[in-house]
Amino acid sequence: MSKKVAVLVAGSWGTALASVLAANELDVVMWTRSEEQATEINTQHTNTRYLPGAELSPRIRATSDMEAAVADAAAVLIVAPSSAMRAVTHQFKPFYTPDMLIIHATKGFETESLKRMSTVISEELECEEGQIVVLSGPSHAEEVVKRCPTTVVVASLDKTSAEAVQGLFMNAYFRVYTNRDMLGVELAGAFKNIIALGAGMSDGLQFGDNAKAALLTRGLAEITRIGVEMGANPLTFSGLAGIGDLVVTATSQHSRNWRAGSMLGQGQKLDDVLQSMGMVVEGIRTTQAAYFISQKYGVQMPIADQLYHVLFQNRQPRDAVEALMGRDPKTEMEVMKLETWEQWHS
Structure with missing residues (x-):
């Protein structure tokens, strides 16, 4: 079996995961659209735009040639932003073979169609969603590349595929669990970015720890x-992909979603925030998707709803908080339909 793994694309998370694979003595080829970035990775073993200060393994190579990147790869890890997932996968498709292990580590939705990333990938590659493995969990790229202890989850409908990915990534500092609930892992990883935006906004407004604790809990x-x-x-949301990823994304300055929310809370305009970030903030697109998903399923998402109005309808953050605090009284256990809970505990 080939020891080659292809990583599409060379952003911060893709680079961090490439470093884990290289630490496990796999040969990693990263694909990037930028020839300049590929040259930097190959000659200087750095990726200064996305992970400044990090030294990359010589086992990691980079190329702007998609065919060269994926040729003879045993596994292909796709870490494109949600907005580019379909285009990147479409570019990969001519070189895809059914024996390749397909993994994705992107947390978001295709905004136009409201589809999950595994659905987008399966449509473009014309394969079953069950052949795809999702990697998610509480994991800042900046810490992973420094080999800080990190624990994630890989999920697939196919147990063998999930265990194969577990074997690729697992090592002394990167612990990997498997999960059969691929849907839940994808949804948890995407939706928590909305709450992280809100947590950052709360901090930007200087509302304190009480407010943020309530925001994370609700x-x-x-x-x-x-x-x-x-x-x-429901148990997936109590695990690494759910509460684990929510805590790390909503409480750390490493988090782009938290930083973007903080700047919005301080009064900056969305366009200015995005320009200053210089990287994708998935929570913004996910908030837009969640607004329409909640309407489609008839489920109330008051925090996502208020954030949607702040991001896309010019509502002031303080007004959004007042709207949340002034909602009708509820019981705390109004979390999910009882019959659905019983379904998972029968």
């Missing part, structure tokens, strides 16, 4: 509610 209830309605296992 946010978890909110994303669990919509996830279960869409068919996910």
Whole structure:
């Protein structure tokens, strides 16, 4: 079996995961559209735009030639932004072979279609979603590349594929669990970015720890509610892909979503925030998708709803908080339909 793994594309998370694979003595080829970036990775063993200060393994090579990147690869890891997932996968398709292990580590939706990334990939490659493995969990690229202890989850409908990916990535500092609930892992990883935006906004408004704790708790209830309605296992949202990823994304300055929310809370305009970030903030697109998904499924997502109005309808952050605090009284356990809960515990 080939020891080659292709990584598409060479952003911060793709580069960090490439470093884990290289640490496991696999030969990694990263694909990037930028010839200049490929040259830097190959000659200087750095990726300064996305992971400044990090030294990359010589086992990691880069190319702007898609065919060369994926030729003879045993596995292909796709880490394109959600907005580029279809285009990148379409470019990969002519060189795809059914024996390749397909993995993705992107947390978001295709905004136009509201489709998950595994659906987009399966449509473009004309393969079953069950052949795809999702990697998710609490994991900042900046810490992974430094070999800080990190734990993630890989999910697939196919147990053998999930275990194969577990074997590719698992090592002394990168622990990997498997999960059969691929739907739940994808939904949790995407939806938590909305709550992280809100947490950053709360910090930008200087609302303190009480407000942020409430936001994370009710946010978890909110994303669990919509996830279960869409068919996910509620327990997934209590695991690494759910509460684990939510905590790390909503409380750390490494998080682009938290930083973007903080700047919005301080009064900056969305366009200015995005320009200053210089990288994709998935939570913004996910908020837009969640707004329409909640309407499609008839599920209330009050935090996502208010963030949608702030991001896309010029509502002031303080007004959004007042709207959330002034909602009708509820019982705390209004999290999900009882019959759905019983379904998973029968």
